Amino acid sequence: MPSLIVSTIAYFVTAFFIKRQLDEMDIPKSTTRSVCIFVAAAALSYVAAAAVEWAFP
DSSP: OHHHHHHHHHHHHHHHHHHHHHHHTTOOOOHHHHHHHHHHHHHHHHHHHHHHHHHOO
């Protein structure tokens, strides 16, 4: 259960910061940009969940 909570929080935080960074770089909003944000945020949330599971079995 803790890994689910941590991964959900990590997903939204990561997506927020990636969106902000891409906005500062003036990259136009498109489907490709959205997919890149989703994939990166999902990967980092998966890593966060795995770290929680590893640290607290």
